[in-house]
Amino acid sequence: MDGSVLFFQFSGKAVSSRWRLHYSIPMAVPSLSTVLTNANFTMYQNGMTDLLTHITSPVPEQQYERISPFCWTRDDVLEWISENMEGTNFDARSINLAWSLDGPSLCRMSQADIMRLFGPQLGHHLYQNLLKHKAKPEFQSLPESDMNENLCELLDNFLFGLNSEMRFPLLSTITLGQQNEGPSVKKEEFCDNDFDLRLGLEQLTTLSDTVYYSENSDSELSSSSNSCVFSGLRTPESTSGESDWESYPSNKQIKTEMKDEEYCQRRPRGRPPKGSRDHNRSFTTPKKSKHAPRGSHLWEFIRDILVHPEKNPGLLKWEDRREGVFKFLKSEAVAQMWGQRKKNSSMTYEKLSRAMRYYYKRNILERVDGRRLVYKFGRNASGWRLSEVSPVM
């Protein structure tokens, strides 16, 4: 599971939990079962849903489409960019610039910012598309009064049910936004390499310090059960018309601002980069991904880009579809995307290609001699053949 931050967004308020579950409560309050069903569906986005999607939906809806742009992760943003790049001459290398952009940051960007980053044509298109997403009725906020203790408690119970079978902490394990106190999170759960979680918690910390919603009409929310305390989430609407992209704390800043003991004590997977073999240093570097979730190996990542041309913005192409021969068109961009997937910003094509070469031994890939950037799926690779790929409706 891709642990990140859970933002249930309620009229600009957020509840956070350590695992990733982004969902906006629909406007007309909803039956809780609907909320939880959808939340559950979303939560399994990297696991069972992949499987279910393949089985039940020939044209899987993009994950980000079910989520308010304010809650998009970096993956969602990249996915959205990819979807909107079709038919444009957008240079995929720009992903290098945009890879760390998450939903809240994106939403804070002005049209000019977006056009500066993506160029006038694509930038305009993206901005317009973003407005559409933001305007979706299902992403409009609930009246605050609709979000009460009971719902919070029900959510907690729901999480408790999940927790009995899976190791997901309850909202109860995280206490955020206590007045006059910083967020209190069980350390062993907090230090779990969940960078996005830290980001979310840090945001909540900062916000609970600055925009704490305990006064006046919000008191009911913020003082509700100890299970979850709502702290304010600045929405783009609440900011000035100017983009505060610059002022928004960067990931790096957030990392730097974290206290050492709040940071993860684990090393990142893989050999530490040279110059960071000193434990103190390497341990305070908030990397990153752990073991890849099942079904998300590198070769599968590559395969999925190839078999879903609509998701392939000119990064890879088939050289010989029947033989499984393919070529990297934008090798570094693919590496960046893989790094994005693994939450490893230092991924390069050189490293990626080393991992690819390991597949030769396992017959997942075969060598294609004399051709640069060209690989071929081997007999142990599955899911790439036309006969294995379900037709897209």
Add this chain to the structure above:
DNA sequence: TAGGAATTTCCTGATT
């Protein structure tokens, strides 16, 4: 808890 799997990182040398 040990061992294996799957990378990740670094390195050197060869090739294009």
Add this chain to the structure above:
DNA sequence: GAATCAGGAAATTCCT
């Protein structure tokens, strides 16, 4: 000379 390829070695986390 830069980019890429090839593969050994070491290191790490996660899974069984």
